[in-house]
Each structure stands twice: as C-alpha cells, then as structure tokens.
Amino acid sequence: MDAKVSTKPHEMLAATLSQEMAAVNALIRTRMASEHAPRIPEVTAHLVEAGGKRLRPMLTLAAARLCGYQGEDHVKLAATVEFIHTATLLHDDVVDESGQRRGRPTANLLWDNKSSVLVGDYLFARSFQLMVETGSLRVLDILANAAATIAEGEVLQMTAASDLRTDESVYLQVVRGKTAALFSAATEVGGVIAGVPEAQVRALFEYGDALGIAFQIADDLLDYQGDAKATGKNVGDDFRERKLTLPVIKAVAQATDEERAFWVRTIEKGKQAEGDLEQALALMEKYGTLAATRADAHAWAEKARTALELLPNHEIRTMLSDLADYVVARLS
Amino acid sequence: MDAKVSTKPHEMLAATLSQEMAAVNALIRTRMASEHAPRIPEVTAHLVEAGGKRLRPMLTLAAARLCGYQGEDHVKLAATVEFIHTATLLHDDVVDESGQRRGRPTANLLWDNKSSVLVGDYLFARSFQLMVETGSLRVLDILANAAATIAEGEVLQMTAASDLRTDESVYLQVVRGKTAALFSAATEVGGVIAGVPEAQVRALFEYGDALGIAFQIADDLLDYQGDAKATGKNVGDDFRERKLTLPVIKAVAQATDEERAFWVRTIEKGKQAEGDLEQALALMEKYGTLAATRADAHAWAEKARTALELLPNHEIRTMLSDLADYVVARLS
Incomplete structure (x- = not known):
C-alpha cells in the first residue's frame, strides 16, 4: 500500500477505479492466453506487462461509473479497448520499424515482424470476441x-x-x-x-x-x-x-x-x-x-x-x- | 458472353450465383474506397481485381440460397468474408516475405510492408462494419x-x-x-x-x-x-x-x-x-x-x-x- 496521495488526475482515477482495473487486468491475462500458440501470450505479456497508464480502459470504466452503470460489461469493454490499443501498437512498431516502446525493446525486435503482425491480428480478433459478448x-x-x-x-x-x-x-x-x-x-x-x-x-x-x-x-x-x-x-x-x-x-x-x-x-x-x-x-x-x-x-x-x-x-x-x-x- | 458451359463445380456455382456475385463485387468496390487515403483502394484493388476464384463469398451466397434466404444480408456477409480473406492475404505476404500472389507482384513488394499491414487492418475494420450492419x-x-x-x-x-x-x-x-x-x-x-x-x-x-x-x-x-x-x-x-x-x-x-x-x-x-x-x-x-x-x-x-x-x-x-x-x- 502506498500512503502517498497523488494529485495527478489519471492516478486519482486509477485509485478510484482500482478494483475494476484489477478485474480488467485479470480478464486481459485470461484472454490473451492461447493453449497451442505460446508465442501469443509471450509477445502480449511483454507489451501489456510493460505498463503504460492504461488510460483507455480507464476512460471506459470512468464513463460507465459516472453514468451509474451497475453491470459487468464495462470490464469487458475496457479490456476490449486495451486489446485494440495493444494490437495497434504492435502493428505500429512494424510500420515504424521501431526498436523501443515504453522503455523496452519492441516485440518486432525481440521476436520478429511476423510475430508482431500476427499477434496483433490475434488481439484484434480477441477484442472482437469480447465486445460481441456484451450483446x-x-x-x-x-x-x-x-x-x-x-x-x-x-x-x-x-x-x-x-x-x-x-x-x-x-x-x-x-x-x-x-x-x-x-x-x-x-x-x-x-x-x-x-x-x-x-x-x-x-x-x-x-x-x-x-x-x-x-x-x-x-x-x-x-x-x-x-x-x-x-x-x-x-x-x-x-x-x-x-x-x-x-x-x-x-x-x-x-x-x-x-x-x-x-x-x-x-x-x-x-x-x-x-x-x-x-x-x-x-x-x-x-x-x-x-x-x-x-x-x-x-x-x-x-x-x-x-x-x-x-x-x-x-x-x-x-x-x-x-x-x-x-x-x-x-x-x- | 461465353457460350461454353463449364462442368467445373465452382464455375457452375459462379454461373448460378452470378447476379449476387455481381452485387458482392460492387459492394466490395464501394466499401474499399477511402476519401482521404487513396493508398487503400490502390492496394486493395491490386489484390481484389487480380481475381482469384472468390470461393469464400460464393460459399456464403450458396449456403444462403440453398437455405431459401430471401433478404439482402448474404451479399454483405459474402463481402465481409472476402474482406477478411483479403486482409489475411495482405498480412500473410508480409509474414512470408512473398514476392508473388495470383501471378502478380505482392502489395508488400509494389508498395511496402507498412501498406500491407495497415491496409489489411483497414479491411478487417471494414469487414467488421459490414457484419455489424446485418444486426x-x-x-x-x-x-x-x-x-x-x-x-x-x-x-x-x-x-x-x-x-x-x-x-x-x-x-x-x-x-x-x-x-x-x-x-x-x-x-x-x-x-x-x-x-x-x-x-x-x-x-x-x-x-x-x-x-x-x-x-x-x-x-x-x-x-x-x-x-x-x-x-x-x-x-x-x-x-x-x-x-x-x-x-x-x-x-x-x-x-x-x-x-x-x-x-x-x-x-x-x-x-x-x-x-x-x-x-x-x-x-x-x-x-x-x-x-x-x-x-x-x-x-x-x-x-x-x-x-x-x-x-x-x-x-x-x-x-x-x-x-x-x-x-x-x-x-x-
């Protein structure tokens, strides 16, 4: 537990929404698993675990909470949004031939462009499955x-x-x-x-x-x-x-x-x-x-x-x- | 007009479904347009116009017709399926570093890997919009x-x-x-x-x-x-x-x-x-x-x-x- 109270708004949002963000993170980990293709969670974890501010999923959670939403679909949609974001980062790094992202070597450098393209596609497909579940x-x-x-x-x-x-x-x-x-x-x-x-x-x-x-x-x-x-x-x-x-x-x-x-x-x-x-x-x-x-x-x-x-x-x-x-x- | 009657089953299907296939092709052309990013129709047309047997969209039309479907959504879904197929071809060519597809130079060779990755993503997004329209x-x-x-x-x-x-x-x-x-x-x-x-x-x-x-x-x-x-x-x-x-x-x-x-x-x-x-x-x-x-x-x-x-x-x-x-x- 961190005793310091942040005054940065995204950190205050993160603190206020911490329970739901934990649910989002758990869902992301579950859904990026692949029984037969371990390269998928490897690549994804590299990027997802690197952190970033998770601003986009937080916006979904914040909007839902602000509007008095009581269900569970906001967690799915927040994970959806983060998957789409992660997929675009993977593809961007191929397009830009980047070597660094969030202070770590990019996936296209650690593995190869193929992995970045295909795992990005996988995350898009996963995001799509998640949003369909909301009905x-x-x-x-x-x-x-x-x-x-x-x-x-x-x-x-x-x-x-x-x-x-x-x-x-x-x-x-x-x-x-x-x-x-x-x-x-x-x-x-x-x-x-x-x-x-x-x-x-x-x-x-x-x-x-x-x-x-x-x-x-x-x-x-x-x-x-x-x-x-x-x-x-x-x-x-x-x-x-x-x-x-x-x-x-x-x-x-x-x-x-x-x-x-x-x-x-x-x-x-x-x-x-x-x-x-x-x-x-x-x-x-x-x-x-x-x-x-x-x-x-x-x-x-x-x-x-x-x-x-x-x-x-x-x-x-x-x-x-x-x-x-x-x-x-x-x-x- | 070709007077020869084919006995190849995919050509017989194509002849039987020719009107609906024409509607699919028209829809594909409309939906791959992009007002501001002409690179998109350029790349897509290169691949789509190259032909191929259009087997996948034909399967959707055939299944719908066989089941007595009377509406118009099968045309949208056939175009959806072809967009997904085309998107995967574009990404495959990047992954395989291919130089030829359907007897023509691949898009990644004619333009660059970037175009193949991003235009593929665009087609996925378009296919997704089309299928949502079916409701x-x-x-x-x-x-x-x-x-x-x-x-x-x-x-x-x-x-x-x-x-x-x-x-x-x-x-x-x-x-x-x-x-x-x-x-x-x-x-x-x-x-x-x-x-x-x-x-x-x-x-x-x-x-x-x-x-x-x-x-x-x-x-x-x-x-x-x-x-x-x-x-x-x-x-x-x-x-x-x-x-x-x-x-x-x-x-x-x-x-x-x-x-x-x-x-x-x-x-x-x-x-x-x-x-x-x-x-x-x-x-x-x-x-x-x-x-x-x-x-x-x-x-x-x-x-x-x-x-x-x-x-x-x-x-x-x-x-x-x-x-x-x-x-x-x-x-x-």
Whole structure:
C-alpha cells in the first residue's frame, strides 16, 4: 500500500477505479492466453506487462461509473479497448520499424515482424470476441467505426506525413485515427451500456474526442519544445523523421516561396543538413506557430471540459475534467 | 458472353450465383474506397481485381440460397468474408516475405510492408462494419470466433512449422486457421441468416470445415507430387521452406533414429543438401505417407458430402457436393 496521495488526475482515477482495473487486468491475462500458440501470450505479456497508464480502459470504466452503470460489461469493454490499443501498437512498431516502446525493446525486435503482425491480428480478433459478448449492437457499431477510423488514419498518416499539401483538416483526421477515435469510443461505450440519454452519450463521445485531440496536439508540440528528460524524446525527432505536425503545417501555410523551398527540401525530400532544425524552429517562431498550436491544444481541452457539463456531478466527472487540464498543463 | 458451359463445380456455382456475385463485387468496390487515403483502394484493388476464384463469398451466397434466404444480408456477409480473406492475404505476404500472389507482384513488394499491414487492418475494420450492419449477434459471434481461430492458427503455423513435435492434431489446427475456419464460417452464416433449424446450421458448418480441410490437405500433398505446370509450384517447395505438412508429419511419426536425424537436420535445422528432397520422398514412399495423406483428403471430402445430406435437395446442393469431389479429384 502506498500512503502517498497523488494529485495527478489519471492516478486519482486509477485509485478510484482500482478494483475494476484489477478485474480488467485479470480478464486481459485470461484472454490473451492461447493453449497451442505460446508465442501469443509471450509477445502480449511483454507489451501489456510493460505498463503504460492504461488510460483507455480507464476512460471506459470512468464513463460507465459516472453514468451509474451497475453491470459487468464495462470490464469487458475496457479490456476490449486495451486489446485494440495493444494490437495497434504492435502493428505500429512494424510500420515504424521501431526498436523501443515504453522503455523496452519492441516485440518486432525481440521476436520478429511476423510475430508482431500476427499477434496483433490475434488481439484484434480477441477484442472482437469480447465486445460481441456484451450483446450490444450499438457498442459493436461504435467500436467497428472506431477501428475503421484508426486504420484509415494510420494509412493516411503514412501517405500524408511528408506531403506538404497536408493541411489542418487532414492532420485532424490523422490525429483522430492515431488517438482520438479510441478515446472517444472508450468513453462513448461506457455511456451506452449504462443506458443514459442520447445527449449524455454524445457528450461522452465529445469529451473523449476532444481529450484525444488535445493529448496528441500536446505531444506533437512537445516534440519541438519539450524537455528531453521529461518527454524521453529529443527535440525535433518529428522534423528529422519528416513528419508534418501542426506547428509545421501552420508554418508551411504562411511560407514565402523561399521558405516553402526549405520545407520541400527538408520534409518532402528529406534532404536535411546541419542547422536545418534551428531554421525550422526559427520559421515557427516567426509565424508564432508554436504559440498557435498551444492555443489549439488548450481550446480542445476546454472543449473536453465543456462536454462534461451535461454529465452528472460526481467525483469522477471532476477527475475527468482535471485530466483534460493535465494533458495540456505540461505545455504551460 | 461465353457460350461454353463449364462442368467445373465452382464455375457452375459462379454461373448460378452470378447476379449476387455481381452485387458482392460492387459492394466490395464501394466499401474499399477511402476519401482521404487513396493508398487503400490502390492496394486493395491490386489484390481484389487480380481475381482469384472468390470461393469464400460464393460459399456464403450458396449456403444462403440453398437455405431459401430471401433478404439482402448474404451479399454483405459474402463481402465481409472476402474482406477478411483479403486482409489475411495482405498480412500473410508480409509474414512470408512473398514476392508473388495470383501471378502478380505482392502489395508488400509494389508498395511496402507498412501498406500491407495497415491496409489489411483497414479491411478487417471494414469487414467488421459490414457484419455489424446485418444486426445479427449470432453472425457476429461466428465471425469473431473464426477471426480468432485464423489468427491463432497463423501464429501456431509460424512457431510449429519447423518443430518436429508438431503432430497431426496441431497440423489440423493450423489448417483450420489457414483455410477451414473461414470456409466454415462462410457457409454457417448463410444458414444462420436464413433461419434454418439448428441441425442444418451445424451441417453447413461441418461442410465448410471438412471442405476447407480437404482443400488444404490436397494442396499440401500436391506440393510433393503435383505437376509444376498445373499447380504453379515446384515439387518440394514446402520441404525447402522447412514446412511440416501432413506427408512429412506421418513419416516423422514412424521414423527410425537415423531417419529422425535426417528430419532434424533438414527441417528443424534447415541444413539441406543436394539429394535431400529425393531422400525425403523416399521416406514418404517407404511409409506410404503420400497415399495415407491422399486417403485423408478423400475422407474429409466424403465428410463434407455427407454433411450436405441434411440440407434441402437443390441444384446448389449438388454443386457443393461436386465441389468437395473436385477439390480432391486432382489428386487422382
């Protein structure tokens, strides 16, 4: 037992929902077993046991509890959401040829790409079985649509990432695929199984969507102005990997011909030289795009908090609202 | 218009179901579109337009028609089944590092592994949306279980393929994952949406399962005794790729110590030399495992035909029965 009381909202949520999260973790362990293919639990355990904040399943549990849900299906849906998330991480690591995830070597490095692809598919199938068990066609519809948005966003990111025509609306679609679609599905299904009125279901969707977008914009901004020690990333990784994120998209939109040539060379063609990152940062400074991106992140966080107003006044609502603040607070 | 009348059962099925197959193809084209990610239809069209016999969606249409189904959901489910199949092909090509599929370069070679992984995920998500539209939880349950069996079988194949402990029961599980699970789901859902009695639903499952197993065993046998011109494969590809299939599993089970050492060297360790394929074939001859494998294939085909007896007497039933014959007839 830890005597310290955390004030971080995701840790307060975790403490409040600890019993249900334990049930989710137990269900995840049971369902990732495979009698004949031990490679499956090996790969999955490597990733699942590595931790992570379990933010997505927590959102489902929180939404259900906030809506007064009394049954057991929220545990199944929380595990579903975590399985979908884990499956996408496995596939992402193959796609990105990553070597590290959550501070450990990735599965594709420890085993091979094959294992990552196939075990990811297995987790998708398992998540699908779990959600069918809830017997709710509405829930299935929400999660099927989220799965399509996620996959479409991933493909879009692959083709649009280094394409200077990528504008803010495409960026938003990529962000929904990468992060917000699963956040919003996670919160929405919590309300659906609780049977709350349509306006509240919609509010839960809006909250998850806006929270996910705020979260991802903050992540992309920190890539350019973060503290490497705090974020575990080096400043400018996205630039070096030629990823068009919001601060650059905003700078490209206002670029002079000469500046545009710079972006074409460094992002589209990937011909980067010493001093280019500094030049990129200078252009973002010139147009104030880092400040504008920060303002966008705060606006989405505000949108998330506002959505919660339609939901019951409850300690979990406060924590969810604080979570939206917390996600952008690190941007200061 | 082709004036020739085919006597091949799958071509007779295709002719009988041509109107519904056209609807399936139209639906596939609509649903693989993506407004913002043109890479998706590019990759998918490459594979879908390449043809293939469309055997799986045809099985769904045939089962529904045979059971007197009058609605439109069989078209959605047939497209679902084809999407799942196409998604697994895309992922298989990444896993196998294949360069050719259906006589054309594979998507992972034309584009990249990323595209194959992510577009495969997109098709899975699309198939999931399509099946949810039918509104049948029973159908969703069947397809979720099939998806899990497929994924588990693929992982199992990866880890068990070169492991001499792989016995006939593991082989059967791999075969169900590779082929039979989608065949049996395809036929079963056709009966489910038609609302036929449970015994007939079960019979449709048994037919698809046995047909798929017969089909895969025949394929594995032809690898050792096929005509390269007819099969498009070279004799012994599976041996060279160290894949334990039924003819070898049966020979390993009866091996002397010296023979076992041969299998350990060639399959487990993959240290193959000139003359090893001939030696492998001689051992299969010694124990009559090619003949025994052929007998197994015929027995599964017979099981498929027998299952059909519970279903209505109908020209489609005759074609399905002939299809089971046809699958093993090429074994002579």
